[in-house]
Amino acid sequence: MVLPYNLDNVRNQPGLFVPNGEYSEIVMFVEGVDFGVNHKLFEGFREWLILRLGKIDCRYWNGLVLEVSGIDYPAVPGRITVPDEKLAIEAMFVLLEEFLADRARVGLRAILESYSESRERWEEEMARAVENECFDD
Numbered sequence: 118m119v120l121p122y123n124l125d126n127v128r129n130q131p132g133l134f135v136p137n138g139e140y141s142e143i144v145m146f147v148e149g150v151d152f153g154v155n156h157k158l159f160e161g162f163r164e165w166l167i168l169r170l171g172k173i174d175c176r177y178w179n180g181l182v183l184e185v186s187g188i189d190y191p192a193v194p195g196r197i198t199v200p201d202e203k204l205a206i207e208a209m210f211v212l213l214e215e216f217l218a219d220r221a222r223v224g225l226r227a228i229l230e231s232y233s234e235s236r237e238r239w240e241e242e243m244a245r246a247v248e249n250e251c252f253d254d
Contacts, residue, residue, distance in 0.1 A: 128210045138203040144179045147209075152219065161225045164232035165216045173239045182209045 127134045127146060135142035151158040159178065167174055172211040173179060182191050186208035188201070220228060 123211070128206070131206060134197070138202065138204050138206075140209070143206050143209065146211075157168075161220055161228045161232075162216050164210065165219065165228050166234060168228070168232055169212075173236060173243070179209075182212055185212060236243075 124147060127143065127179075131138040131143055135146050157214055163178040163181060166185055169185050170181065174184070176184070180190075183205060188205055188208060190205075199217075
């Protein structure tokens with residue numbers, strides 16, 4: 118699926134749109150695009166990423182993109198920095214394209230329902246694991 122709102126231009130030449138072409142800057146830029154379309158671009162993206170990850174996670178979508186892509190990054194309070202900015206940026210756009218294609222194919226409702234069902238199952242599994250750990254002799 119083609120990226121909307123000229124995001125393909127941002128993907129191909131990030132330095133033209135943000136000062137340093139860093140992942141965190143690109144994230145802020147596309148967040149601005151999302152804001153401009155009443156938060157419809159990323160609607161369901163975080164839940165979709167968590168489904169891809171296969172477990173409950175409390176991170177925002179920009180951290181989930183790196184986790185799903187297998188990109189290691191140091192924990193810096195208030196900012197995600199990555200050793201390979203280009204790899205992180207490309208991973209974000211690849212996942213965003215896949216998400217938009219899935220959302221167009223199955224619909225946002227199906228993604229959110231799948232997330233809700235999976236989250237419920239994961240929470241039950243975690244509760245059982247904690248119970249087993251706490252009450253085993």
